[in-house]
Amino acid sequence: MKKESVGERIRSRRKNLKLTQQGVASGIGVSHVAVSQWEKDETLPRGENLLRLAELLQCTAAWIIDGEGEVFTTPSKVSDVSALPLITLTQAAAWMQEQRLLIQQQATRFLYSDSKLSESALAITLDDAAMQPDYRPGDTLIFDPAVAPQPGDVVLAHINSEVLVRIYRLMTEQHDEQIFSLRPLNEDFPVQTSSEKKIELIGTMMEMRRYRVR
Structure with missing residues (x-):
């Protein structure tokens, strides 16, 4: 079975949480173009952007990058930033x-x-x-x-x-x-x-x- 790419994991998790690309972009502090590029596997989220993305998508950074780790089923508290x-x-x-x-x-x-x-x-x-x-x-x-x-x-x-x-x-x-x-x-x-x-x-x-x- 083909393993999901980074972009596919981001997109599927975003849709599961009923978030738009613009909503993710606003929550992290990047442009919606950056989110689109991540989901198309054109670029990778890194550093602070990766950590904020993981927090917003309620999963671990490791799961986003390599598919390892468990996706949180209980919503974690996203910081009020x-x-x-x-x-x-x-x-x-x-x-x-x-x-x-x-x-x-x-x-x-x-x-x-x-x-x-x-x-x-x-x-x-x-x-x-x-x-x-x-x-x-x-x-x-x-x-x-x-x-x-x-x-x-x-x-x-x-x-x-x-x-x-x-x-x-x-x-x-x-x-x-x-x-x-x-x-x-x-x-x-x-x-x-x-x-x-x-x-x-x-x-x-x-x-x-x-x-x-x-």
Whole structure:
């Protein structure tokens, strides 16, 4: 009897658990293309990706690679870690539109977070100096569209053709509409007001990461 390949074991286990390729990709923090390549035996999952795949598929890494070991029949606890797509500011401009799923599928870079985040959470890299000194160009920020901002929160917003990171300030309410401003920390940058410009709030900041430059 022909022994199953690595890809065949991954595919059969995924289907037994009623998971899609995109679901596996999101749970591990890789692109759905990577999962497809594994199932086609074009590449092999390795290192941390292999361990996360085994955890998600509720089996051992050894079983995935060589078919040895027993597949767990009792679901093991998958760690509450979200894989967030790290996207460009241009992609963030379309995040609240119908393109979000497509952007998630095309993402090739991810961040892991154990914070309680919605499925629409995203990560971007700050690229301007408007939020200095607290936030610097190169900092990675995680935003969640499902969290409504409170005064003083840092938000990601789409203003005209730009996506900006600013401080949210509620000014007043007019005819059941909230009028708010978005303020930079750096005084060299202008304040934006929703009464003067069309502003779409994309998400509220949940986490900031700063990586040491070598």
